[in-house]
Amino acid sequence: MKVPTSVIAAAGLVGGYGVARWTKKRPLGGVVLAAAGAVAARQWKDSAGKGAAAALTGAYVAAFAGSHPLAKKVGAWPSVFGVAGAVALASWAVERRA
Secondary structure, three states, X not given: OOOOHXXXXXXXXXXXXXXXXHHOOHHHHHHHHHHHHHHHHHHHHXXXXXXXXXXXXXXXXXXXXXXXXXXXXXXXXXXXXXXXXXXXXXHHHHHHHO
């Protein structure tokens, strides 16, 4: 059974932050983030095509980057959950249309 790409992407953002926070090793969190992003990008390409994969990968990276300034306004965990939810929703919507 294939894990939905929306779940993989959200788990990469949440898991990457969680690993970095709990281990106090940011590069380790980056490994989790990158690994999930790579798996998601491959599945996006297979299910929705190269263009959609590029756009969703861009959204994934933008969500990671955008979570940092957002965290200053709403807190770290709410920021991470918010951007993870946004990426998951975008992934679901794009793949549903494909």
